[in-house]
Amino acid sequence: MFISISEHMENIRTGGRFVMPTSEITIDVSTLYAATGTAKLADLPNYVAEAKKQAGEGNAVKLTGPGPVWLYLKIAHALHGKALKLIYDSPATGEVVIFDHDPH
Numbered sequence: 001m002f003i004s005i006s007e008h009m010e011n012i013r014t015g016g017r018f019v020m021p022t023s024e025i026t027i028d029v030s031t032l033y034a035a036t037g038t039a040k041l042a043d044l045p046n047y048v049a050e051a052k053k054q055a056g057e058g059n060a061v062k063l064t065g066p067g068p069v070w071l072y073l074k075i076a077h078a079l080h081g082k083a084l085k086l087i088y089d090s091p092a093t094g095e096v097v098i099f100d101h102d103p104h
Helices: 005-013 029-033 041-055 069-079
Strands: 024-028 060-064 085-090 094-100
Touching: 024 029, 024 041, 029 041, 029 069, 041 069, 060 069, 069 085
Parallel strands: 024 060, 060 085
Antiparallel strands: 085 094
């Protein structure tokens, strides 16, 4: 892996430790059940599989959009150990960090 000079200088500035950049992935949970318009418990394994696919490995993931609490909870549980950081975002609360496993 090659890094730019500016990245190298930032590594020196931060004490020489190299931190792999992560991506922030936003998952609108309503898109998981958009085909039917209503989230259904019978389709929960499909919603979780799709959320895990979208999240990837080691990324910061933001969950947003309308959806039932049980869907948010199940997805959050499934992403623990897969996402580096999980954020819930809504107009009422703004961003709420659910977990953050970034050691820096």
